[in-house]
Amino acid sequence: MSEQYTVGVDFGTESGRAVVVRVSDGVELASAVCIYPHGVMDTALPSGKPLPPEWALQHPEDYLLVFKQAVPEALKKSGVDPSQVVGIGIDFTACTILPTLSDGTPLCLLPEFADEPHAYVKLWKHHAAQPQADRINALAAKRGETWLPRYGGKISSEWLLAKSLQIIEEAPEIYAHAERIIEAADWVVWRLCGRETRNTCTAGYKAIYQDGRYPSREYLAALNPEFADLVETRLGRELSPLGGKAGELTEEAAAWTGLKPGIAVAVANVDAHVTVPAAGVVEPGRMVAIMGTSTCHMVMSESLCEVPGMCGVVDGGIIPGLYGYEAGQSGVGDIFAWFVKNVLSPEYASGDVSVHESLERESARQKPGEHGLLALDWVNGNRSVLVDASLSGMILGLTLATRPPDIYRALIEATAYGTRLIIETFRKHGVAVDEYVAAGGLTKNRMLMQIYADVLGMPISVIDSEQGPALGSAMHAAVAAGVYPDIRAAAKRMGKVRKNVYAPVAEHQSIYDQLYAEYVTLHDYFGRGGNNVMQRLKRLSQQVGA
Numbered sequence: 340m341s342e343q344y345t346v347g348v349d350f351g352t353e354s355g356r357a358v359v360v361r362v363s364d365g366v367e368l369a370s371a372v373c374i375y376p377h378g379v380m381d382t383a384l385p386s387g388k389p390l391p392p393e394w395a396l397q398h399p400e401d402y403l404l405v406f407k408q409a410v411p412e413a414l415k416k417s418g419v420d421p422s423q424v425v426g427i428g429i430d431f432t433a434c435t436i437l438p439t440l441s442d443g444t445p446l447c448l449l450p451e452f453a454d455e456p457h458a459y460v461k462l463w464k465h466h467a468a469q470p471q472a473d474r475i476n477a478l479a480a481k482r483g484e485t486w487l488p489r490y491g492g493k494i495s496s497e498w499l500l501a502k503s504l505q506i507i508e509e510a511p512e513i514y515a516h517a518e519r520i521i522e523a524a525d526w527v528v529w530r531l532c533g534r535e536t537r538n539t540c541t542a543g544y545k546a547i548y549q550d551g552r553y554p555s556r557e558y559l560a561a562l563n564p565e566f567a568d569l570v571e572t573r574l575g576r577e578l579s580p581l582g583g584k585a586g587e588l589t590e591e592a593a594a595w596t597g598l599k600p601g602i603a604v605a606v607a608n609v610d611a612h613v614t615v616p617a618a619g620v621v622e623p624g625r626m627v628a629i630m631g632t633s634t635c636h637m638v639m640s641e642s643l644c645e646v647p648g649m650c651g652v653v654d655g656g657i658i659p660g661l662y663g664y665e666a667g668q669s670g671v672g673d674i675f676a677w678f679v680k681n682v683l684s685p686e687y688a689s690g691d692v693s694v695h696e697s698l699e700r701e702s703a704r705q706k707p708g709e710h711g712l713l714a715l716d717w718v719n720g721n722r723s724v725l726v727d728a729s730l731s732g733m734i735l736g737l738t739l740a741t742r743p744p745d746i747y748r749a750l751i752e753a754t755a756y757g758t759r760l761i762i763e764t765f766r767k768h769g770v771a772v773d774e775y776v777a778a779g780g781l782t783k784n785r786m787l788m789q790i791y792a793d794v795l796g797m798p799i800s801v802i803d804s805e806q807g808p809a810l811g812s813a814m815h816a817a818v819a820a821g822v823y824p825d826i827r828a829a830a831k832r833m834g835k836v837r838k839n840v841y842a843p844v845a846e847h848q849s850i851y852d853q854l855y856a857e858y859v860t861l862h863d864y865f866g867r868g869g870n871n872v873m874q875r876l877k878r879l880s881q882q883v884g885a
Contacts (some may be wrong), residue, residue, distance in 0.1 A: 343532050343822060344368070344417075344424045346410060346598065347813030349806065350431040350608055351376060351525065352462070352632050356403030358806045359417040360813035362425070362822050366834030369416035373409040375401035379462060386454050392881055393467040393728070395458040399437055399445045402527050403595070408796050411452030411597040421599050427531065427588065428816030429551050430613040431524035432463045432807045433500045434545035435548040438506065438517030443529050446516060457510035461502045464633070464669065466720060466728040468505040472496035475504065478561055479554075486549045493726035497544040497669075500554070503573075507566055513563070514552065520545075521575045524607035532586030532604040536579040540609050543653030544665055546574065579606040581655075582818040582826050604813070605819035611635030611665070614813035618802040619834030621658050621827045626765075628758065629807065630781035632673045633719070636666040637762055644769040647728035648724025648761075658826060664770055666761045669728070671754045672781055674859055677718060678750060684743050695784070701744035702751075703786040707793065707850040710745035712736040713857055714753035721757075724764050725866045731873045733865065751787050753850075754814040755794035756858040762795065763832075776836060778802040788840070793847035794855065803835035810835070 342361055349356045358370040377398040383389050385398070390527070414421065437460040445816075452458035452478045463865040475494050479487045487494070494500060499520070507514040521529075522541045529535050542548035553570045560567035570576065579585060583606040593600040611629045615637050618627050639661040643652065650665040657663030670677075679694050687697045713735045720728035734749060762772045775797055781787055782801050790798045804810045814829040823829040864870055 341423060344419050345425040345813040345820065346411065346413070346424060346431045346596075347806070347809035347811065348405060348427065349808035349812060350405065350429065350523070351610065352403060352464070355402065355407065355409055355804055356809050357409040357413040357815060358634060359413050359419055359424070359811040360810060360833070362517050362817045362833065363491060365605065365810065365814070365835055366513070367368070367806060367810060368419060369413045370603065370809065371409040371412035371517065373414065376404065377401050380459070382449065383695075384454060384456060384459070388454055390456055392884070393469070394456065395462040395465040396456060398680040399447065399460055399463050399526065402523065403530060406531070406592065406595045410595070414597050416665055421597055424598055424602060425822065426603035426605060426816035426820035427529055427596070427598065428608070428812035428814075428819065429524065429531075430608045430610040431522065431527070433464050433522060433524065434502070434608045435449040435523040436461050436499055436520055436591035437526060438513055438528065439519045441518040442721055443519070443526065443535065446513060452513065452516070455510060455513060457506045457513040463497055464719065466496050468478050468501035469728050471497040471504040471508070472501040472728075473832055474562065475500055478558070482558060482561070484554065484558060486547055486554065487767060489549050490547070490643040490651050491590055491647050491724065491726060493648070494547065495650065495722065495726055496728045497722075503569060504562060504566060511565070513625060517573060519729065520569070522607070524609065528585050528604060528607045531588060533589045534586040536585045536606055537577065539606045540612050540653070540656055541607070542578050544609065548578070549653075550723045552867045556819060561574065562573060564762045567729070579607060579651060581608055582815050584819040603672045603820040605815045605818060608812065608815060609807040612663065613636055613815060614802070614807040614832035615657050615811070616814055616826050616834055617804060617807045617811035617838045618776050618778055620776060621830050624771040625776060626772045626774065627776045627778060627871055629779055630671060630779040632671065633722070634668045634671045634724070634741060634754070634758065634779075636758065638664050638765060638770060638772055640770050642769060646765055646770060648726055648764060648883075650723060664746055665866070666723035666763075667764070668754060668757050669722040670716065674716060674718045674732070674750050674754065675747065678747060678754060682743070684747070686875060687743060688759045698744050698747040699784055699786045702748035705744070705748060707847045708854060710741070710749060711738070712745055712749035713861065714749045715858070715861055716750070716753035716757045718869060721866060723761050727866065729874045730866060733861070735861065742854060751790055752854070753858070755791045756855050757796050758791065760859065774798070776800045776802065778807040789844075792841040792843045794851045796843050796848050798839040799841040800836055800838045801840045832879070854872065
């Protein structure tokens with residue numbers, strides 16, 4: 340019998356990546372990347388119309404370009420005959436939503452709405468719906484909604500409910516024309532197979548779908564009377580399971596991709612969640628952290644627990660039969676990129692190595708605590724455990740002797756402290772975390788990974804794939820195509836991980852324990868009501884800049 344292959348497509352924040360994978364053993368034969376032409380629109384629409392603060396939009400046609408460029412390029416580089424490819428799967432950043440017509444046409448492609456910001460894709464890091472999120476949380480707490488504790492007691496401004504409520508309140512004509520409000524993950528699958536589906540993962544973690552239902556019509560009406568019909572008219576109640584078959588590749592999509600029409604199209608998934616089995620993790624207690632522009636922390640348990648500040652717990656949300664827990668940090672790699680782009684001295688931007696490599700080299704020469712700095716990792720708000728996008732970053736201990744490598748290292752350490760707080764919160768509330776498995780682009784930074792091992796005080800394993808989400812999507816495609824009976828079987832054959840690559844250094848761990856205690860003090864003071872100066876500063880900035 341000839342070898343069979345699947346294609347996994349990972350839609351990230353700035354680009355989409357396609358990988359061709361052999362289903363018998365998970366070997367990745369080739370990959371290709373397509374940069375989104377419109378990128379992240381956070382200052383203006385394509386027309387030049389300016390956007391308010393905290394906005395982050397994208398253009399849906401950029402996603403289709405990934406199918407037209409990255410998939411055929413990866414297929415060509417792999418040398419695989421398209422007739423041997425049995426399925427395609429995708430994953431996406433979430434929550435990333437767009438309003439469409441009933442046939443899937445995005446409203447931003449209609450001439451009358453080309454200059455309306457609310458007609459475009461709202462990217463995961465669109466934080467302008469924080470006022471709506473605050474009201475959602477306050478009303479849910481007042482009414483005693485049973486789903487609220489499943490999300491750590493707070494719904495994020497990044498999620499579907501807040502973003503949709505923002506549309507109806509700021510652009511009611513867009514909401515009125517929107518016959519669907521759909522995750523971009525499900526939208527691209529719709530374009531591949533011609534059939535609308537909604538995956539259980541994004542519905543559970545990002546659209547408040549718990550115990551077989553969304554928030555009640557009565558609750559939605561209490562938020563806004565015009566919002567009452569959100570579920571019936573724009574979401575729908577039929578969900579598709581992970582690893583399921585959404586449909587078959589259409590003739591049109593086959594022409595885009597170079598694949599054969601009729602192959603299996605897997606139900607969509609979230610980039611973080613799909614990476615878990617790609618690392619060979621299908622058991623409780625093994626945390627998989629996808630470390631990139633942001634970080635998502637995924638861990639599973641046989642028990643249902645309520646963990647403050649978690650992003651959600653969903654039955655079967657990652658692996659069938661287990662409760663999947665998610666937490667996260669809104670900014671990690673984005674913080675380092677911000678520093679390099681906006682703060683760094685020009686002397687580090689020259690030479691034969693990249694800026695990050697130059698900073699890593701100099702920072703690695705320091706001992707823990709040597710630079711005298713302590714930072715809070717909230718430059719893009721806090722996702723867990725405070726769930727507050729209005730928070731901002733801070734660096735304490737600056738002197739005239741402080742140099743760029745000092746700040747760079749302090750920012751890395753701050754993200755590690757944030758991860759430790761997430762892990763300790765899980766453990767405190769009954770969810771075991773016995774192993775830390777790292778995935779994502781930041782795993783290439785050896786200094787960063789060692790700092791994490793030292794701060795967490797536990798060994799770090801690393802996924803043995805540079806395209807973890809795309810590999811995970813290819814694995815789900817293999818399940819959808821019937822090659823494997825379920826994702827556990829696929830993970831056993833196709834998952835890749837290198838065990839205990841980094842071990843904590845006891846001497847470093849002792850110093851970081853002290854610094855972490857100081858971090859927690861700052862975290863609680865600025866994040867739990869001791870001093871709300873960050874929110875006041877942001878409000879003042881917005882008022883003056885209006």
